[in-house]
Amino acid sequence: MTTTPSAGASEESEEQSRSAQKRRAILDAATEIFLQKGYLATNMDEIAARAAVSKQTVYKNFPGKETLFIEIVSSVTTRAGDRVYDQMPEIAAGEDISEYLQRYAYRQLTVVLTRRVMQLRRLVIGEVGRFPELARALFDGGPKRAVATLALLFERLADRGLLAIDDPALAASQFNWLIMAEPLNRAMLLGDEAIPKPAELRRHAAAGVRMFLASYGKARRPKR
Amino acid sequence: MTTTPSAGASEESEEQSRSAQKRRAILDAATEIFLQKGYLATNMDEIAARAAVSKQTVYKNFPGKETLFIEIVSSVTTRAGDRVYDQMPEIAAGEDISEYLQRYAYRQLTVVLTRRVMQLRRLVIGEVGRFPELARALFDGGPKRAVATLALLFERLADRGLLAIDDPALAASQFNWLIMAEPLNRAMLLGDEAIPKPAELRRHAAAGVRMFLASYGKARRPKR
Numbered sequence: 221m222t223t224t225p226s227a228g229a230s231e232e233s234e235e236q237s238r239s240a241q242k243r244r245a246i247l248d249a250a251t252e253i254f255l256q257k258g259y260l261a262t263n264m265d266e267i268a269a270r271a272a273v274s275k276q277t278v279y280k281n282f283p284g285k286e287t288l289f290i291e292i293v294s295s296v297t298t299r300a301g302d303r304v305y306d307q308m309p310e311i312a313a314g315e316d317i318s319e320y321l322q323r324y325a326y327r328q329l330t331v332v333l334t335r336r337v338m339q340l341r342r343l344v345i346g347e348v349g350r351f352p353e354l355a356r357a358l359f360d361g362g363p364k365r366a367v368a369t370l371a372l373l374f375e376r377l378a379d380r381g382l383l384a385i386d387d388p389a390l391a392a393s394q395f396n397w398l399i400m401a402e403p404l405n406r407a408m409l410l411g412d413e414a415i416p417k418p419a420e421l422r423r424h425a426a427a428g429v430r431m432f433l434a435s436y437g438k439a440r441r442p443k444r
Numbered sequence: 445m446t447t448t449p450s451a452g453a454s455e456e457s458e459e460q461s462r463s464a465q466k467r468r469a470i471l472d473a474a475t476e477i478f479l480q481k482g483y484l485a486t487n488m489d490e491i492a493a494r495a496a497v498s499k500q501t502v503y504k505n506f507p508g509k510e511t512l513f514i515e516i517v518s519s520v521t522t523r524a525g526d527r528v529y530d531q532m533p534e535i536a537a538g539e540d541i542s543e544y545l546q547r548y549a550y551r552q553l554t555v556v557l558t559r560r561v562m563q564l565r566r567l568v569i570g571e572v573g574r575f576p577e578l579a580r581a582l583f584d585g586g587p588k589r590a591v592a593t594l595a596l597l598f599e600r601l602a603d604r605g606l607l608a609i610d611d612p613a614l615a616a617s618q619f620n621w622l623i624m625a626e627p628l629n630r631a632m633l634l635g636d637e638a639i640p641k642p643a644e645l646r647r648h649a650a651a652g653v654r655m656f657l658a659s660y661g662k663a664r665r666p667k668r
Contacts, residue, residue: 346567359630397622398622409583
């Protein structure tokens with residue numbers, strides 16, 4: 221053997237990195253074109269041209285338009301879910317439960333209510349008939365995961381005596397939709413410009429948490 | 445004048461009725477085809493063939509595919525809204541406020557969560573980029589109208605001392621989304637088969653009303 225292993229390994233890793241770059245370029249190009257034109261009007265030639273790769277390279281990475289679409293939706297959904305999940309802080313010592321839940325709600329709102337997520341969500345909903353498995357992936361990685369995460373959190377908070385909850389799954393679903401539904405529906409139907417501004421989202425989160433704690437808070441709410 | 449006026453009127457009204465029938469047939473055919481194929485893949489030739497009228501007749505009634513689409517979405521949305529609004533009962537003498545609100549919530553759920561409304565809603569959301577005015581019509585005739593109707597109802601109930609509400613618009617929005625969001629999101633993403641069954645909708649309505657009354661009920665809820 222005259223070739224050094226390190227030279228071979230380095231060539232191999234350069235090759236891998238070029239491949240990964242091309243794959244990334246294809247995904248970015250496809251995302252732009254899908255969002256701009258819709259699923260049906262998008263074709264692989266245009267994706268290849270926009271990504272500046274050959275059509276063969278596109279097909280080597282993704283056997284078809286459908287696989288590419290699924291990959292995009294899954295990765296955007298998973299990334300948004302990961303952001304909510306990974307950045308979930310524990311409640312600070314002495315922190316008010318209401319403030320903690322408002323912080324949680326606000327973070328979830330800002331992670332989900334982005335142009336990119338809203339555009340993909342509209343596209344996926346419009347294609348439920350053709351691609352039920354795609355919408356299922358968005359459902360599982362989106363609201364279902366969010367509610368399951370909240371249920372576990374509420375169990376921990378109930379165990380610590382900070383909430384009074386008999387049915388964590390129900391409480392989690394109610395919290396999730398009290399917080400998400402109104403602005404999400406607004407953005408779905410009225411477009412990206414209708415995504416509420418931060419101050420509005422904070423007010424909305426505070427009102428949702430107030431209602432949630434009237435049912436599940438430990439301390440008696442002051443009576444109106 | 446030898447022709448009798450009644451004969452002329454009758455011919456005219458027969459002509460009107462034939463026109464109305466054709467218009468109805470075009471709308472029905474177009475609805476089926478839009479829902480089946482999506483907006484982009486639908487064309488006027490196919491609509492004419494399915495409605496068994498000439499293409500000229502289609503164009504005489506609707507200048508283009510877009511007008512036809514708007515007419516369909518508006519009429520389905522308006523009909524659903526009318527059903528919620530027109531069938532809204534006053535609270536019966538001696539009726540429990542919780543039961544009354546559960547009836548209200550259940551009726552709204554069953555009017556909105558139909559296959560036809562869900563399919564159109566998906567189609568409209570998928571086309572927000574191309575037809576923002578269409579989604580705006582669905583927003584105005586759907587959730588916005590529902591929340592405004594609820595706000596007026598809650599004002600009346602508060603005036604009668606049955607609810608304790610400072611901000612009827614906020615309470616209306618919270619009620620609406622506590623009730624509608626979870627099953628609506630499920631049906632949007634998981635398809636028509638995921639529309640919950642009546643027993644499930646009643647349980648869901650009861651849980652939403654319980655949470656609503658913990659914030660806005662007059663009587664103290666029994667403490668858990």
